[in-house]
Amino acid sequence: MTETQAAETLPSRGAERDGFPWSALLALAAAGFLAIFTETVPAGLLPQLSTGLGISEPAAGQLVTLYALGSVAAAIPLVAATRSMSRKKVLLTAVLGLAVLNTVTTVAPWYELILVARFAAGAAAALIWGVLAGYARRLVEPGLQGRALTVTGIGQPIALACGVPLGALAGSVVDWRWVFAALSVAAAFLALWIASAVPDVPGQPPANRIASPRVVLLPGIRPILLVALSWVLGHNILYTYAAPLLAPTGLRLDIGLAVFGVAAFLGITATGVVIDRALRATVLGVLALMAVASAGLTHPALGAVLIGVVVAVWGFSFGGAPALLQTALADRAGEHTDVAQSVFVTVFNLAVGGGGLLGGAILATSAPATALAWTALALSALAALAVGLCRKAFPPGRRGNPGEDEGP
Numbered sequence: 001m002t003e004t005q006a007a008e009t010l011p012s013r014g015a016e017r018d019g020f021p022w023s024a025l026l027a028l029a030a031a032g033f034l035a036i037f038t039e040t041v042p043a044g045l046l047p048q049l050s051t052g053l054g055i056s057e058p059a060a061g062q063l064v065t066l067y068a069l070g071s072v073a074a075a076i077p078l079v080a081a082t083r084s085m086s087r088k089k090v091l092l093t094a095v096l097g098l099a100v101l102n103t104v105t106t107v108a109p110w111y112e113l114i115l116v117a118r119f120a121a122g123a124a125a126a127l128i129w130g131v132l133a134g135y136a137r138r139l140v141e142p143g144l145q146g147r148a149l150t151v152t153g154i155g156q157p158i159a160l161a162c163g164v165p166l167g168a169l170a171g172s173v174v175d176w177r178w179v180f181a182a183l184s185v186a187a188a189f190l191a192l193w194i195a196s197a198v199p200d201v202p203g204q205p206p207a208n209r210i211a212s213p214r215v216v217l218l219p220g221i222r223p224i225l226l227v228a229l230s231w232v233l234g235h236n237i238l239y240t241y242a243a244p245l246l247a248p249t250g251l252r253l254d255i256g257l258a259v260f261g262v263a264a265f266l267g268i269t270a271t272g273v274v275i276d277r278a279l280r281a282t283v284l285g286v287l288a289l290m291a292v293a294s295a296g297l298t299h300p301a302l303g304a305v306l307i308g309v310v311v312a313v314w315g316f317s318f319g320g321a322p323a324l325l326q327t328a329l330a331d332r333a334g335e336h337t338d339v340a341q342s343v344f345v346t347v348f349n350l351a352v353g354g355g356g357l358l359g360g361a362i363l364a365t366s367a368p369a370t371a372l373a374w375t376a377l378a379l380s381a382l383a384a385l386a387v388g389l390c391r392k393a394f395p396p397g398r399r400g401n402p403g404e405d406e407g408p
């Protein structure tokens with residue numbers, strides 16, 4: 001999409017066009033926060049869910065699994081079915097869907113009904129992720145699209161860092177059902193925020209649509225999805241099994257995850273400064289940091305302090321990953337961004353689930369926990385190699401001006 005075409009998609013409100021639309025983008029960021037927080041909060045409530053529903057803790061953990069499955073199953077068909085609709089209506093429908101489905105979880109008397117609600121909530125979250133990137137980019141001029149997407153993405157690391165511990169804290173104070181009731185109320189208030197602060201943008205005209213398989217065949221799309229799969233898979237192998245990985249280092253798990261969360265927030269903040277000026281260089285740089293961090297985690301004898309630094313490097317390197325990957329993908333997909341993002345959501349969630357499966361398979365072989373870090377190191381190297389070889393997917397220079405010298 002040319003800059004002229006992109007500018008034509010901007011909403012007509014002059015205030016949004018002339019300035020950076022912080023309120024609108026932060027509302028989009030809050031939608032991403034809500035989607036992730038809703039997904040992860042049951043992990044902090046496992047004992048309460050187990051007792052309250054009369055089930056085992058592994059069975060309670062399936063509330064997270066069903067949510068992820070709903071996202072994987074629904075992302076592509078839901079985004080495809082709604083691509084001609086107003087983006088604001090789609091986003092509001094998804095957010096209100098989370099409000100309703102969290103209410104169902106709050107009042108449902110049966111575990112099986114809660115599982116159905118969680119699957120449907122995952123589908124609503126997939127719709128949120130499917131429209132966020134394209135929506136954010138269409139609220140600003142082309143030269144600010146990477147920054148806009150980075151602001152929209154700040155909700156993700158915050159939710160990842162806070163979801164489990166805040167769920168555990170809330171569950172120690174009130175019944176778990178009140179936690180989901182609070183999420184319903186938060187979703188309702190978020191819908192009001194979106195309705196008042198986010199300009200509407202139109203959907204895609206039917207004449208301009210292409211099918212999802214054809215979007216994947218566009219130049220540069222497949223290499224970006226490969227990088228996403230490798231990078232997110234490596235990260236989730238480490239994140240899912242942080243407990244056995246950190247145990248021999250002397251670094252407490254809660255402190256390690258807190259360090260990761262703070263560093264991830266700093267990482268996405270730093271990404272917002274450079275993403276539009278040096279996307280390719282930034283991706284290569286943070287993948288190098290990810291590899292360094294993975295290598296550090298193969299040496300638990302470094303001790304708690306140095307491993308804490310390593311975890312901070314890991315968090316910093318991954319914090320901006322979704323924004324970087326989604327920006328690269330949207331640049332290549334152009335007007336088909338929403339469909340491309342639905343494929344990205346599917347790949348991302350498969351990588352999240354794959355991290356748990358592959359990491360578990362590695363540990364099941366009686367391999368030491370450091371084998372997880374070696375695997376993440378290999379996957380980081382694969383992602384960096386793909387970036388290095390695919391200049392079409394990650395062109396050098398300033399976004400929209402490939403071939404210029406890279407640099408902040």
